[in-house]
Amino acid sequence: MEYIYAALLVHSAGKTVDEESVKAVLSAAGIAVDDSRVKALVAALDGVDIEEAISKAAAAPVAVAAAGA
Amino acid sequence: MEYIYAALLVHSAGKTVDEESVKAVLSAAGIAVDDSRVKALVAALDGVDIEEAISKAAAAPVAVAAAGA
Amino acid sequence: MEYIYAALLVHSAGKTVDEESVKAVLSAAGIAVDDSRVKALVAALDGVDIEEAISKAAAAPVAVAAAGA
Amino acid sequence: MEYIYAALLVHSAGKTVDEESVKAVLSAAGIAVDDSRVKALVAALDGVDIEEAISKAAAAPVAVAAAGA
Amino acid sequence: MEYIYAALLVHSAGKTVDEESVKAVLSAAGIAVDDSRVKALVAALDGVDIEEAISKAAAAPVAVAAAGA
Amino acid sequence: MEYIYAALLVHSAGKTVDEESVKAVLSAAGIAVDDSRVKALVAALDGVDIEEAISKAAAAPVAVAAAGA
Amino acid sequence: MAIYTHHLPAWKREEVESIVENAGKHELIGLVDVYGIPARQFQQIRRNLHGSAVVKVARNTLVEHAFNELGGHFIDLNGHVSEHSALIFADGNPFKLFKSLEQTKTKRSAKAGEITPEDIVVPAGPTSFKPGPIVGELQQAGIPAAIDGGKVKIKETKTVVKAGQAINKKQADVLAKLDIKPMPVGLSLLAVVYEGEIYLPDVLGIDEEAYKAKITLAAQQVFNLAVNAAVPTSCPFVTEAQIAKAVREARNLGVEAPIYEKGVIEMIISKAYRQANALKA
Missing domain, CATH: 3.30.70.1730 (Ribosomal protein L10, N-terminal RNA-binding domain)
Known part of the structure; x- marks a missing residue:
């Protein structure tokens, strides 16, 4: 999922999710970047409304153990 | 959500989620870092098993979640 | 959760959720205030429509099995 | 809900939810305290296990609930 | 619904829901009492288990939540 | 719950829910009136849109055992 | 006088x-x-x-x-x-x-020409009739019948006459033979x-059911009002619901903002993970 998190991070920074920005973030996290995966990610997200895609994702129900916290 | 994306990215890179690593990723994404939020995030994650939290999210019923819409 | 309750309390008093007001409420509850957590809280709420946020089902509904109980 | 928030804040501070503590918190938030509501609140909480009540909050859907109208 | 509210008030006071008690409550609320409606109410509730009907309400929001799917 | 039924009855009679009206209804139902509870009720309902509040379904507490599902 | x-x-x-x-x-x-x-x-x-x-x-x-x-x-x-x-x-x-x-x-058999006050339903299943002209009679009355194992069997559940409609002679005869009594006496x-x-x-x-439904509605309204307006009551169930509502509101705010605090961090992780998953798909 790290490539997706990187894309979400770039997106939430208000930047365009392109190869350069994704690579920068992944590198900063200490991840050895796979160029072809970055390319594939950017291509897959091309034309995708990221806001809309993530807007439906609610958090999962809290487990009872956590609920007491 | 950018701070949590950063934390999850660091975590999925196999690194410890600490202030430094989170800041590095946020900065790389071009986000102006708020020190207090990074501190709060790291403090909140202390003692939390991120893998377990993710696996609960994965197991939670997605179909039902739609009912909340 | 005490910082969040403090924010809700300040908000429901019709006040702006700022560092000063949150600290006052936490102190009145006898809580030793952590400046950085207060800062993080106020930063997180900056630009957030609190009314809308509290009524938005952030968490996914309980599984159907549980709902029938 | 401000009286309930105040009670939860006092509770999460590890203090006993009594008239004095609830009033102190409400006042600090700038809310004009109604003595009878505080009294009634404290009476209502007598016999209720707050921890248990909190755990029962487990992710019940707020938005969906409106459908019951 | 005012006749129903009146009946439930009388019931929750531990009194028998009869014409006299319902009329007294309605009148006290400043409602011009319609004798035949009171009679119909009393006759209808004669065969109804009020507690059971009330208890269905408690579970209702949960049921609705599940039904929202 | 008799105090709330009294309030609903007064409201459905088109009257303002104040101490006097609530007391009159409770007394008519043969309920020994607790002044402080009436005060608390009226204070809690002050500024509340009763129509909206009665039609917005509140969630019933979910059993802890079920919440873990 | x-x-x-x-x-x-x-x-x-x-x-x-x-x-x-x-x-x-x-x-x-x-x-x-x-x-x-x-x-x-x-x-x-x-x-x-x-x-x-x-x-x-x-x-x-x-x-x-x-x-x-x-x-x-x-x-x-x-x-x-x-x-x-x-x-x-x-x-x-x-x-x-x-x-x-x-x-x-009580109930009695219908006479030809009478109006039934309720739907007359003939259930599927075996009858006690031996094979004979009864099969034709049933079918003429609109009831699908066949012979099965030496007995007459009704093939499917059928509403023979709807409430408010007249019962004709063929239907009345067959219903009487089936011992179906639709007419109140x-x-x-x-x-x-x-x-x-x-x-x-x-x-x-x-309509007692309507009254029951109204009682349930009234009880629901009272519960809603008590919880939504945070009216203090002596009912622990209501107090618990009020606490639960406040907690949910706090959690919702915590997740939405998001506020990185212990009580909500797992839910925030969960949300981030779900968002990532949604984007992946």
């Missing part, structure tokens, strides 16, 4: 006076339909009502005389007098009288005068 009766023969006058006298002794005076009640059953119903209501059969002309003499709303009762009506005298709540009469009703209240008001069946017939 005597203007209506002075020209009547003595026994008729006595009959009218007896009706008027009974009317004076009871709070409720009405008319019931006794159509189709066999004599023995009629006697049984009268015995069952003993103590709560008196049913009196009288000549309609004399009933009308009596009603005219009583005046007021009794004159309106005249419009409900029919060849199958009888007088009923009772006390108390007219809605309760109506209900108790409904409860004493008993006293039907046609109209009643009580405390100067006339009450008709459309008003007197109470």
Whole structure:
């Protein structure tokens, strides 16, 4: 999922999710970047409304153990 | 959500989620870092098993979640 | 959760959720205030429509099995 | 809900939810305290296990609930 | 619904829901009492288990939540 | 719950829910009136849109055992 | 008073006076339909009502005389007098009288041409009939039948006649053979005068289910109001719901903002993970 998190991070920074920005973030996290995966990610997200895609994702129900916290 | 994306990215890179690593990723994404939020995030994650939290999210019923819409 | 309750309390008093007001409420509850957590809280709420946020089902509904109980 | 928030804040501070503590918190938030509501609140909480009540909050859907109208 | 509210008030006071008690409550609320409606109410509730009907309400929001799917 | 039924009855009679009206209804139902509870009720309902509040379904507490599902 | 009766023969006058006298002794005076009640059953119903209501059969002309003499709303009762009506005298709540009469009703077979008050449903399954012309009779009445294992079997559950429709002769014959009794037998209240008001069946017939639903609704409204307005109550269930609501609101705010605090961090992780998953898909 790290490539997706990187894309979400770039997106939430208000930047365009392109190869350069994704690579920068992944590198900063200490991840050895796979160029072809970055390319594939950017291509897959091309034309995708990221806001809309993530807007439906609610958090999962809290487990009872956590609920007491 | 950018701070949590950063934390999850660091975590999925196999690194410890600490202030430094989170800041590095946020900065790389071009986000102006708020020190207090990074501190709060790291403090909140202390003692939390991120893998377990993710696996609960994965197991939670997605179909039902739609009912909340 | 005490910082969040403090924010809700300040908000429901019709006040702006700022560092000063949150600290006052936490102190009145006898809580030793952590400046950085207060800062993080106020930063997180900056630009957030609190009314809308509290009524938005952030968490996914309980599984159907549980709902029938 | 401000009286309930105040009670939860006092509770999460590890203090006993009594008239004095609830009033102190409400006042600090700038809310004009109604003595009878505080009294009634404290009476209502007598016999209720707050921890248990909190755990029962487990992710019940707020938005969906409106459908019951 | 005012006749129903009146009946439930009388019931929750531990009194028998009869014409006299319902009329007294309605009148006290400043409602011009319609004798035949009171009679119909009393006759209808004669065969109804009020507690059971009330208890269905408690579970209702949960049921609705599940039904929202 | 008799105090709330009294309030609903007064409201459905088109009257303002104040101490006097609530007391009159409770007394008519043969309920020994607790002044402080009436005060608390009226204070809690002050500024509340009763129509909206009665039609917005509140969630019933979910059993802890079920919440873990 | 005597203007209506002075020209009547003595026994008729006595009959009218007896009706008027009974009317004076009871709070409720009405008319019931006794159509189709066999004599023995009629006697049984009268015995069952003993103590709560008196049913009196009288000549309609004399009933009308009596009603005219009583005046007021009794004159309106005249419009409900029919060849199958009888007088009923009772006390108390007219809605309760109506209900108790409904409860004493039994069922009988339908005659051709009668209107069924309810859907007549014939269930699928075996019958006790041996193969024979009955199969054709069933089919002509609209009931799909076949022979199965030496017995006549109804192939599927069928609504033969809908409520409010007339039952034809073929249907009536077959339903009688199937021992299906769709017609209620008993006293039907046609109209009643009580405390100067006339009450008709459309008003007197109470839908108890509707009342139950209203009670449930009222209880729900009270619960909603108590929780939404945070009204303090002595009901622990409500207090728990209020706490749960406040906690949910705090969690919602915590996740939405997001506020990185212990109580909500797992939910925030969960949300981030789900967002990532949603994007991945």
